[in-house]
Amino acid sequence: CLSSQHTEGNVGTKSEEKLIELIPLIISCSREKHIWKHIYVFLTPGLKWHSAGVVRPTLTVLPPSKEEDKQSSATVVCLATGGFPSNWKLGWTVGGTSTSSGVSTSLEVLGTDGRYSWSSTLSLSADQWRKAGSVSCEASLSGQSPVTQTLDPDHCSE
Structure with a gap:
């Protein structure tokens, strides 16, 4: 076998x-x-x-800081932890539309447990953030259903 x-x-x-x-x-x-x-x-x-075998990463999406909002910018961070193998890809959806503009994704980091972690940042204007409706981070791997975590700008703390 x-x-x-x-x-x-x-x-x-x-x-x-x-x-x-x-x-x-x-x-x-x-x-x-x-x-x-x-x-x-x-x-x-x-x-x-x-x-x-394949291990789905856990996603955590962090909203922009209050200080950024005062500066007319908004950076959203997606942390993907505990995934395997290393070729999971992170992507962003803003208001239901996939985007690659303003995206920066780290290389994978191998943990002592043999699983991988990644991060991705999405830079938006404060106005884009407020009007987005929703912002989602998605981890995808060929042959697997995606892992998605969504933020609603209207429900993030003021």
């Missing part, structure tokens, strides 16, 4: 090398239907080999 660089049993250890590795494995658990699934095995310093 296993087809990869490694076979069942001991896959080895490289902890003495203090490497962080990500090794894709391909597993078939249905010989009849030939369904292939991807899992990942990774090593982080001080930890053993682990395997994980």
Whole structure:
């Protein structure tokens, strides 16, 4: 049922090398239907080999500060934590329309638990923020349903 660089049993250890590795494995658990699934095995310093399937990140969207509103600008921050694998993408929707203008997204950061975190900022004018109706951050990964978190500017603290 296993087809990869490694076979069942001991896959080895490289902890003495203090490497962080990500090794894709391909597993078939249905010989009849030939369904292939991807899992990942990774090593982080001080930890053993682990395997994980897809882990959906948790999204937290932070509204602009009150000080920014006084300066006619609004920066919304989206924090995505605990996701796996590393290629989840963050995007923004303002008032129901997808936008890439004013967006800056960080590189992924690998945590000691083998999961990834990212952040994305959306810069708007204070007027755009007030008129937006809603601002949403979405994490997407091919083949997975997206994770979405929405802010309503009208319900953010004054």
